Amino acid sequence: MKQIGLDFFRRDTVTVARELLGKVLVVDGCAVRIMETEAYTADKASHAFTLTQRSEIMYETYGHVYVYFIYGMYFCVNFTTEQEGSPGAVLIRAGEPLQGVAKMKERRGVTRREDVCSGPGKLCQALGIERRHNGLEVGNEVMLFDDGYVVGKMGRSRRIGIRDAKHLLWRFFVKGSEFVSGEKK
DNA sequence: GGTGGGATTAGCT
DNA sequence: GCTAATCCCACCA
Numbered sequence: 001m002k003q004i005g006l007d008f009f010r011r012d013t014v015t016v017a018r019e020l021l022g023k024v025l026v027v028d029g030c031a032v033r034i035m036e037t038e039a040y041t042a043d044k045a046s047h048a049f050t051l052t053q054r055s056e057i058m059y060e061t062y063g064h065v066y067v068y069f070i071y072g073m074y075f076c077v078n079f080t081t082e083q084e085g086s087p088g089a090v091l092i093r094a095g096e097p098l099q100g101v102a103k104m105k106e107r108r109g110v111t112r113r114e115d116v117c118s119g120p121g122k123l124c125q126a127l128g129i130e131r132r133h134n135g136l137e138v139g140n141e142v143m144l145f146d147d148g149y150v151v152g153k154m155g156r157s158r159r160i161g162i163r164d165a166k167h168l169l170w171r172f173f174v175k176g177s178e179f180v181s182g183e184k185k
Numbered sequence: 186g187g188t189g190g191g192a193t194t195a196g197c198t
Numbered sequence: 199g200c201t202a203a204t205c206c207c208a209c210c211a
Contacts, residue, residue, distance in 0.1 A: 038203070045203070054196075071204050072193025078203090091203060121204045161203050186211080198200090 004144040006063035006137070013039045013081040013088035018172050020079070020090055022151040026143040027127040030100030032117050033149065036093035036173040036180040040078070044164035048087035057135060058087040065142050067124070067134040074121030077129050079138060093120045093160070093171070096179040119181045152176070157183075 004023065009016055017039035025032050040046035040058075047068065048058040057066050058080055066078040066089050081088035097104055097116045104116050104126040117123035124130070129142070136142055153175040158166050160183050173180045 040203075047203080050197085052196075068203080069195065070202060072195080072202090074204050076203060093203085119204070125205095159203070163202090188210085189208090191207095192205090195202095196200105197202105 002146045003139060004146055005139060008144075009063035009079055009081045009138070010083055011081065013041050013090060014170060016079070016081045016088075017090045017170065018154065020092070020144075021154060021172055021174055022149045024098065024145040024147055024149075025092065025095060025127070026099075026145065027129060027133075027141065028100075030104050030127055031098040032095030032104075032123065032127065033098055033179075034092055034095050035177045036095075036171070038091040038093055038159045038172070039088070039170040040091060040159075041082075041088045043168060045159060045162035045166075045168075046087075046089075048089070051087075055087070058089050060084055062088075063138045065133050065136045065138065067129060067131060069131065070121070075124040075129055075131070076120040077124050077127075077133070077142075079144075091120060092123060094118045094173070094180045095123055096177070097126070114178045118179055 017037040042048045047055040061080045064080045078089040078091045095117045117126045155175040156169045157171045159171045
């Protein structure tokens with residue numbers, strides 16, 4: 001079990017998005033294996049398309065947690081990428097519950113394992129990720145590990161829920177997994 | 186099985 | 199004022 005540090009993120013965003021598949025995300029004693037990610041740089045679908053107070057973290061950091069609030073009810077968690085001045089982040093969209101499953105099911109109000117974190121809003125709810133986690137450096141409250149798991153077949157597609165820059169195939173997922181978001185498996 | 190709308194607020198225009 | 203990197207439930211077939 002090797003902990004992933006800052007340097008992992010100081011690279012091309014798409015590369016980081018692909019390599020995050022299969023890694024283990026740990027928050028508050030709960031662990032999930034990342035099964036679906038999306039890359040965002042300064043493209044038109046990204047918050048970093050314009051530099052604002054919210055997107056500033058994507059420009060100025062790498063290996064930091066970027067949490068944003070969406071649709072008036074949900075949070076989504078990202079890890080910032082690329083060196084300072086070059087904006088980027090990887091959205092964690094879905095995972096397979098590994099540890100603390102009972103706690104996550106309770107927070108989500110579900111019973112089936114595939115309903116725990118098969119979507120970005122669900123994943124944050126399951127792990128208890130909220131506004132207060134925004135800006136934290138990876139490795140403290142929010143940790144990532146490489147446990148040697150090897151991803152079988154990787155699928156890729158357009159990103160979900162965006163209006164612009166639809167031509168980019170920047171969504172990555174573990175093919176055939178029941179733990180990815182409903183869209184395309 | 187599939188679709189349509191409502192929830193609810195920050196951030197931009 | 200409007201829309202958003204979403205989710206869930208009611209309703210129809």
